[in-house]
Amino acid sequence: MSYPFQLRSAADYEQAYQSSVQNPELFWSQIAEHFHWHKKWDAVLTWNFEEPKIEWFKGGQLNITENCLDRHLPAKANDTALIFEPNDPKSATQKLSYQALFDRVNQLAQVLKNNGVKKGDRVAIYMGMIPELAIATLACARIGAIHSVIFGGFSAQSIADRLQDAQVSFVITCDGAYRGTKEIPLKSVIDDALVQCPFVEKVLVYMHTHTPISMLKDRDLWWEDEVAKVVALGNPICKAEVMDAEDPLFILYTSGSTGKPKGVVHTVGGYMVYTTYSFVNVFQYQEGDVHFCTADIGWITGHSYIVYGPLCAGATILLFEGIPTYPDAGRFWDIVDKHQVAILYTAPTAIRSLMGFGLAPLEGKSLSSLKVLGSVGEPINEEAWHWYHEHIGKGRCPIVDTWWQTETGGILISNMAGITPAKPAYATLPLPGVQPILLDENGTVLEGNDISGNLCMRFPWPGMLRTTYGDHVRCRTNYFATYPNLYFTGDGCYRDTQGNYRITGRVDDVLNVSGHRIGTAEIENAINSHTGVVESAVVGYPHDIKGQGIYAFVIIESVHGDADLSKLDIAQTVTRLIGAIAKPDKIQFVQGLPKTRSGKIMRRILRKIAEGAVDALGDTSTLLDPSIVEQIVKGAEL
């Protein structure tokens, strides 16, 4: 398979970028021509950022799974679509050809249909990183059901919130998942969540870990039994539902600075075009390359660069169930050698944690199959960049530092492997079609280079979010109201003298912990629901491995017995209500919080204390009670 829209030189990039800005509609329609449509679009783009209303390829009819699967047959029927590397290196690797993946997606799509799932119904998927997770997402897309994949680390309460918000009628899960030495009892977590969700009609369960589970009569179904019924009928092809380009493909929940996570909605046509285009260009994918993205399909990176982008491009994807340090810190490198991985796409937090093991885990590893390295999810510090470049890429593999978000659907700012220059710790240049702009807090546009500001986008790209599920006003308030007529990313950014972009981190109350986004308000709500807690304030602080750690300042009525035990209890409450990823690293009991006279918590001061920068607290005279700061500094957990 060749990619007519693959850029092959810096000059190609330059030219594509210019065309994409001068005539975006022509630019994107020429790319969209290379996909399979039942009917071409009526209009390439209709948009305004006030409502917002964004429509790409409206009136175009397609099914994304025909682009991921059907159109690769028969030419690629026997080519490997998916390699599965299980948690336990002693368990057998699985390979699915494009034909096999097509067959399994069709079977499951038929199972969903047989159980009453229709176009537009919401289906939640809560599974470990096994091939069936990818199959489940594609089966939903095949029949036009909207999938909502929930990361396997979220708690029953977080699941229930998401199921309620989207009024999910069908859940797909497995008995359990493996993560290193741990077995995660997914089905039992789902059972707990469903106590609050009587509207869920059916739960389909794939048996993976053989963890004992309870199956509820008339609600729970075994995946294998349901598939067997379809096979008994001669395995018919499940006709792909013809979708409008602007029909929703999936909902993915993500944290913001306020309230509960919001359901970011992506639609079929634009998302397909954008993820495929960015995949082929950023990673410079070549036919036959094995692409290993270590993200979980529960996050946007997995949706866009394990499932949809690569499969639309006919790529070979590698799905890994385990963790980088099990059975030892050489696991990624063993996988690279075993499957001759060409592209490794991972997060800085994983690189930093593996760096901590030194070079011993790399002994005896060749890594010679690697061609391109990728980084995503958080700023990559220079030390980690150089280690990755030197010890993993052996100085010969370009590193692409890809900046994007759940809301953007695909990579917006990144160098293109070997085509445009890399610069350590810089995401570098916008992709064609992407028009970044920096503004100060007052909304003044910051022209020129060597300047820092808040990062916005001034023109739509096909992969961007269309709404937040069930609450369009929230979408507007969150992303389109801060700066009129612009999409606001929530990130701070520096543009260097050559126009390269360096993302400096969030400018709102959102933390990025090990590449995972968590709102401070969400964690505070969880802490505040713990008995005896009066109030709390959560901030991030620099953490060597996670990027940011979670520091909670908590006012508690009284500590009964051991303070450390009380802290442990609070941390457990957060884990129970959200999931282990939101568990505070440090909890400090305080008498009060630094507040302005209008009652607003001065987080700037708490951040400085958490960082240990107590000499740089700045002006505290506007505080209601400046003496509180001194008390907090004395008791700080450094």
Ligand code: PRX
């Ligand atoms: O702050 C940015 C950071 O991650 C945020 C988006 O998080 P999420 O929606 O969970 O998506 C993560 C995977 C795409 C951004 O607002 N971020 C993501 N990539 C980078 C980054 N920060 C710096 N450099 C990056 N390459």
